[in-house]
Amino acid sequence: MYKIILGCLSIVLILLIVVALFQLNQVNKTRQQVTAVRKEIRAIKKDIEKQEKEQKKAEILQKETKDAEQKEEADTDTKAEESEEPAESVETQEEAQKEAKEPEAGEEQKNQETDANSKVPETGNGKKIAIDPGHQGYNVDMSAQEPMGPGSSEMKAKATTGTQGSFTGVPEYELNLNISKQLREELKNRGYEVMLTREDNDTAISNKERAELATQYGADIYVRIHANGSDDSSVNGAFTMIPSAQNPYVGALHDKSYALGEAVINAYCESCKIKNSGVQIFDNMTGINWSTVPVIILEMGFMSNESDDTNMENPDFQKLMVQGIANGIDAYFAAGN
Incomplete structure (x- = not known):
């Protein structure tokens, strides 16, 4: 009688162990699946960020191209207008060149001061x-x-x-x-x-x-x-x-x-x-x-x-x-x- 009871208990214990191992295996599989999903999410996020960066670069390039075309058209119009203006007399040009070569003393000093100030470097704390x-x-x-x-x-x-x-x-x-x-x-x-x-x-x-x-x-x-x-x-x-x-x-x-x-x-x-x-x-x-x-x-x-x-x-x-x-x-x- 005792042997039968012990045998039954042994079978029950073995079944419990098998069930526990099965559940543990399921938990591990679930964890692996969660980890895999997280990695996929991160990969998708990186792809989206990459696509957004490429789209932004394309938009910037398109804008720069458009700006360059507009600038080229404006330069062409300006040259056309200049070609229609009458040429200045040689005398007027010589007077203008002379005035450009002889700036007033006060203005020259002011320009020197401006140049000096523009050369002053911005310094940090050295650390x-x-x-x-x-x-x-x-x-x-x-x-x-x-x-x-x-x-x-x-x-x-x-x-x-x-x-x-x-x-x-x-x-x-x-x-x-x-x-x-x-x-x-x-x-x-x-x-x-x-x-x-x-x-x-x-x-x-x-x-x-x-x-x-x-x-x-x-x-x-x-x-x-x-x-x-x-x-x-x-x-x-x-x-x-x-x-x-x-x-x-x-x-x-x-x-x-x-x-x-x-x-x-x-x-x-x-x-x-x-x-x-x-x-x-x-x-x-x-x-x-x-x-x-x-x-x-x-x-x-x-x-x-x-x-x-x-x-x-x-x-x-x-x-x-x-x-x-x-x-x-x-x-x-x-x-x-």
Whole structure:
């Protein structure tokens, strides 16, 4: 009797396991389908943007062609009118040439002053900022590895695609580039010289190469723009990441990196009214370890948190984000760094 009961229980248990495995397989298939649909949507979006750009270029070209034709017609009419006018006498022409060669002294001085003023260059504040929009598109394979720091035997992937908005669906690499471009314009308006390590989502450039670009540019500071993600959707807020004083590659940059990280995170959180999680130490970041100038990573917010995610896609909130970062950079240099 017991054997029959045990046999029945075994059969039931096996059936339950089979059902569970089947359901798990269905869940995985559903996830794959969702991922595939998202990729198709992004591809369609890129095609639409490409078509819009081509249409815009065609419209501009058509307008330029039309303007050129109108200008040519106007020049032809003008020449025809000039040919109908009577020629000036030789005497009148000589008098006009003489007057042109003998300008009054006051007018000559005024012209000299105007020329001098037009040659005065507009100068900035002399500071150079390198901005790194973190990560890059899904279609760029950067899985190959590179040293985590100069002379390091530890290897890491050259770059990754980053996280994605759980509520907006926006990839982190797109958000990072969007904010970085706005930040560049704001900093240029404040007198800084600025470069971005990437201008699009499709250029293959590693974290090591980005830091080297900042060095080649002669940057005074290196600001890396990122957003965060967590399995816990309640986690929110912003923080900056810097190397420790014991970092074997860039330990000498700790003090100034800390000053930069503190100035930026305080100004950023004050501007955005977002939770301030302070300055945090990370020694395993390739883009930090290859830097030769004070360097920070700004984690602007959590894309896994509904409030942070939706705010970071709001154009008005983005203006506050950019203002806060720029204010922090101003504060860093104002302190004599």
